[in-house]
Amino acid sequence: MNVKIFYGGVSGFRKILPEDDYKPIVDLAILDDARHRKIKVDMEGNRIEDDEEDVLHFDNVVAFSDDYPSLSESTIESFTNFVLRYDIDNLYLQNPPDSVAKHIQELSCVDCTLDSQDYKVIDMDLLRKIKAGFSKAVIGQENAQKRILAALYNVAKCRYNKPCVMLFYGSTGVGKTESAKFIADSLNEHLFRKQFSMLHSEGFSSYIFGGKHNQNSLAKELLERESNVLLFDEFDKPHPVFHSAFYQLFDEGIYVDKNFTVKMKDSVIICTSNYMSEKEIKTALGEPIFSRFDAIIKFDKLDAIAIQKIMENEFKKQYSALEKSEQKIIDQYNIKDRVFALVTRLDNARQIRKIIREAFSAALIQELL
Numbered sequence: 001m002n003v004k005i006f007y008g009g010v011s012g013f014r015k016i017l018p019e020d021d022y023k024p025i026v027d028l029a030i031l032d033d034a035r036h037r038k039i040k041v042d043m044e045g046n047r048i049e050d051d052e053e054d055v056l057h058f059d060n061v062v063a064f065s066d067d068y069p070s071l072s073e074s075t076i077e078s079f080t081n082f083v084l085r086y087d088i089d090n091l092y093l094q095n096p097p098d099s100v101a102k103h104i105q106e107l108s109c110v111d112c113t114l115d116s117q118d119y120k121v122i123d124m125d126l127l128r129k130i131k132a133g134f135s136k137a138v139i140g141q142e143n144a145q146k147r148i149l150a151a152l153y154n155v156a157k158c159r160y161n162k163p164c165v166m167l168f169y170g171s172t173g174v175g176k177t178e179s180a181k182f183i184a185d186s187l188n189e190h191l192f193r194k195q196f197s198m199l200h201s202e203g204f205s206s207y208i209f210g211g212k213h214n215q216n217s218l219a220k221e222l223l224e225r226e227s228n229v230l231l232f233d234e235f236d237k238p239h240p241v242f243h244s245a246f247y248q249l250f251d252e253g254i255y256v257d258k259n260f261t262v263k264m265k266d267s268v269i270i271c272t273s274n275y276m277s278e279k280e281i282k283t284a285l286g287e288p289i290f291s292r293f294d295a296i297i298k299f300d301k302l303d304a305i306a307i308q309k310i311m312e313n314e315f316k317k318q319y320s321a322l323e324k325s326e327q328k329i330i331d332q333y334n335i336k337d338r339v340f341a342l343v344t345r346l347d348n349a350r351q352i353r354k355i356i357r358e359a360f361s362a363a364l365i366q367e368l369l
Contacts, residue, residue, distance in 0.1 A: 008117025009226040025063035057087040065095040069214035119228035137182040140306025170299030173348025189227035197234040210258025219260035235271035250292040
């Protein structure tokens with residue numbers, strides 16, 4: 001049996017698979033369960049072997065990352081016994097739990113190879129691209145952009161043997177998230193984003209440190225990511241006790257939980273916080289995690305010129321998305337002048353988007369309904 005273990009997103013995994021010519025691991029598990037139900041035993045409880053039951057052959061069997069939660073605990077624990085009950089030429093495994101990968105690699109009867117996603121890394125050409133477009137993508141944060149580029153310069157020069165970990169802080173809606181998105185977009189990759197303010201349920205501990213194999217976890221999501229640019233939004237919101245889970249990730253690029261190990265030393269990790277000073281951040285997060293950031297970058301409040309520019313861009317964006325008949329109504333109600341008259345009362349991009357959207361909706365409802 002040839003076994004190919006792949007670590008990465010589904011797009012990269014599909015590239016190594018045979019086209020539609022495979023047996024899903026879940027279907028094989030259902031079949032295996034049905035065959036076990038037919039096992040006969042004698043009066044003393046001993047299994048009666050069925051000489052007519054053939055060993056089934058499959059050219060290709062595939063396990064996607066999302067398939068493992070569908071398998072029973074017993075199947076995961078005895079995964080090698082499960083697959084060896086069949087004559088399989090090629091077994092493809094995407095992001096298997098560590099226990100599965102370990103036992104597979106220990107088998108002398110299989111030829112096991114490892115592969116991983118080819119994530120883009122920031123080199124000098126990409127850094128120049130980021131620098132050229134930064135001020136257009138993120139308005140009014142020249143000082144923050146200079147510091148971000150300085151940190152990424154060390155990435156482009158391969159001076160980190162670990163992830164580049166930055167903390168962006170400042171008021172909401174001033175460009176922190178947009179900066180992270182822009183960096184990922186410059187690499188033509190979809191930003192991996194995790195909103196930490198949403199993680200306050202009882203299951204947060206198992207999500208961070210790992211639980212049962214069928215429970216979702218941060219490590220599993222990191223393995224499935226399609227980008228090496230990551231955003232941990234509102235990183236300060238969870239209890240500081242959970243920050244210990246990130247020490248090794250920030251130091252060495254390795255994240256380990258109960259079920260999975262993730263290696264990501266070439267990544268760019270961006271954390272955000274709404275605190276207004278480094279002193280506040282250090283007090284709230286504590287020295288151990290604070291000292292692990294490679295750069296702590298302040299995003300200033302937007303001035304009137306930046307607000308005006310953001311309003312112009314946002315108005316144009318929302319206006320162009322309207323139908324021609326809707327645009328005529330917006331012009332008829334003189335919405336642009338009314339919205340821009342509020343420029344001195346607004347101070348962040350979220351407010352601007354909301355005001356323009358509400359103004360458009362009010363005019364359209366008044367006219368059309």
